Amino acid sequence: MKVGILGSGTVGRTxxxxxxxxxxxxxxxxxxxxxxxxxxAGLKGRVQAGTLAEAARxxxxxxxCTAGAGSLDALxxxxxxxxxxxxxxxxxNPLDFSKGMPPTLLVCNTDSLGEQIQRxxxxxxxxxxxxxxxxxxxxxxxxxxxxxxxxxxCGNDDGAKRQVTELLKKEFGWKSVIxxxxxxxxxxxxxxxxxxxxxxxxxxSPAFNYRIxx
Amino acid sequence: MKVGILGSGTVGRTxxxxxxxxxxxxxxxxxxxxxxxxxxAGLKGRVQAGTLAEAARxxxxxxxCTAGAGSLDALxxxxxxxxxxxxxxxxxNPLDFSKGMPPTLLVCNTDSLGEQIQRxxxxxxxxxxxxxxxxxxxxxxxxxxxxxxxxxxCGNDDGAKRQVTELLKKEFGWKSVIxxxxxxxxxxxxxxxxxxxxxxxxxxSPAFNYRIxx
Numbered sequence: 001m002k003v004g005i006l007g008s009g010t011v012g013r014t015x016x017x018x019x020x021x022x023x024x025x026x027x028x029x030x031x032x033x034x035x036x037x038x039x040x041a042g043l044k045g046r047v048q049a050g051t052l053a054e055a056a057r058x059x060x061x062x063x064x065c066t067a068g069a070g071s072l073d074a075l076x077x078x079x080x081x082x083x084x085x086x087x088x089x090x091x092x093n094p095l096d097f098s099k100g101m102p103p104t105l106l107v108c109n110t111d112s113l114g115e116q117i118q119r120x121x122x123x124x125x126x127x128x129x130x131x132x133x134x135x136x137x138x139x140x141x142x143x144x145x146x147x148x149x150x151x152x153x154c155g156n157d158d159g160a161k162r163q164v165t166e167l168l169k170k171e172f173g174w175k176s177v178i179x180x181x182x183x184x185x186x187x188x189x190x191x192x193x194x195x196x197x198x199x200x201x202x203x204x205s206p207a208f209n210y211r212i213x214x
Numbered sequence: 215m216k217v218g219i220l221g222s223g224t225v226g227r228t229x230x231x232x233x234x235x236x237x238x239x240x241x242x243x244x245x246x247x248x249x250x251x252x253x254x255a256g257l258k259g260r261v262q263a264g265t266l267a268e269a270a271r272x273x274x275x276x277x278x279c280t281a282g283a284g285s286l287d288a289l290x291x292x293x294x295x296x297x298x299x300x301x302x303x304x305x306x307n308p309l310d311f312s313k314g315m316p317p318t319l320l321v322c323n324t325d326s327l328g329e330q331i332q333r334x335x336x337x338x339x340x341x342x343x344x345x346x347x348x349x350x351x352x353x354x355x356x357x358x359x360x361x362x363x364x365x366x367x368c369g370n371d372d373g374a375k376r377q378v379t380e381l382l383k384k385e386f387g388w389k390s391v392i393x394x395x396x397x398x399x400x401x402x403x404x405x406x407x408x409x410x411x412x413x414x415x416x417x418x419s420p421a422f423n424y425r426i427x428x
Contacts, residue, residue, distance in 0.1 A: 108405070109318050149427040154412075180412040188409030191322070195402030198368075198394040199426060211425045212413065213363040 004059020006052055006078055008036055011091055011135045012065035018139035020046040022171045029055025056082035068094035068113050069106055072120060084123035087160040090114050091130045093193055102197050114186025125160035128186040129153035134206035139172045149209040150176045154185035218273020220266055220292055222250050225305055225349045226279035232353035234260040236385045243269025270296035282308035282327050283320055286334060298337035301374045304328050305344045307407055316411050328400025339374035342400040343367035348420035353386045363423040364390045368399035
């Protein structure tokens with residue numbers, strides 16, 4: 001499948017690299033594609049890179065891996081038209097590091113980044129997913145407890161959620177994908193970040209995840 | 215031990231009832247103690263009830279089980295002096311139901327109810343705990359997966375956290391109590407509520423909890 005990755009930080013590189021490894025046609029978009037030369041060289045041509053707009057045009061499915069504070073801007077640069085009628089997997093968290101550590105959220109409680117994106121790009125089928133964990137875990141759940149832990153997603157379009165669920169299971173190996181409902185659940189998913197950051201502090205490692213026990 | 219319970223809703227009754235069952239000397243404080251007659255009659259004298267101030271005076275350890283929106287007021291009525299030098303287990307969530315469902319939080323992101331309480335009652339040793347789950351689960355973790363799931367707490371006083379941890383393990387049967395650090399972690403614990411509420415919606419039952427997988 002043609003995959004567009006918006007953002008070339010750790011998350012974008014990890015997801016893009018893994019999907020290329022799985023045989024997908026991956027295009028990573030960045031505000032500064034020149035900076036990706038070394039990374040691309042290491043991948044021996046398996047991934048293309050260019051602008052955000054090129055990545056959005058390329059993808060049949062697009063991942064928002066930009067920093068949450070700049071996601072709405074980056075998506076506008078990527079192009080509303082290029083994102084129309086496509087599934088956009090929103091992995092970003094609206095973290096504000098400007099006031100020091102720990103970061104706070106730029107939006108929460110009565111709104112969320114996921115909802116803002118869906119409202120700003122009404123023709124795009126937004127699925128919030130993968131934002132509740134470390135990048136390495138996103139693409140390799142088996143590294144913990146044989147993969148016996150949970151990934152959460154939400155969005156307004158059931159078909160989009162089914163497609164993303166299949167991709168996450170097939171390519172990344174997720175055993176359990178829990179659908180939290182409409183895009184309003186992005187609020188809870190993003191607001192769980194301060195809790196995650198405390199656990200990170202306790203374990204001094206981001207290699208952990210939640211399992212819902214019933 | 216002499217235990218004071220502030221608040222006589224489901225949480226206060228559940229925790230108070232369980233600790234009385236364990237042999238503790240429990241006093242439940244309410245703004246309207248007259249309403250507790252029927253409940254007290256069912257307990258055959260094992261629990262006393264009266265005002266918030268009486269409960270605060272009675273307890274060597276005190277549980278804040280009041281509704282979060284009114285907790286600061288209720289604790290002032292209970293009496294700063296009576297709460298001084300005592301451990302206060304803060305179980306409350308600052309939920310705002312006034313704008314309909316789902317509730318939002320009255321304070322979050324840059325502050326929390328747990329922090330507000332600790333700042334307002336500096337002589338009290340506040341431990342935030344038990345707010346991330348349903349009342350029945352608080353006192354009976356064994357009902358799920360043989361108790362193999364996690365309870366979280368935080369606070370500025372290590373001795374207070376040790377005492378609360380021991381109580382939770384011994385009387386309620388918790389196997390895993392995770393210390394998230396100082397009272398600032400109350401932010402993450404309270405902000406996890408919207409996520410919890412979505413899971414509640416998915417399962418149509420509050421009988422679930424988190425297990426951290428590493």
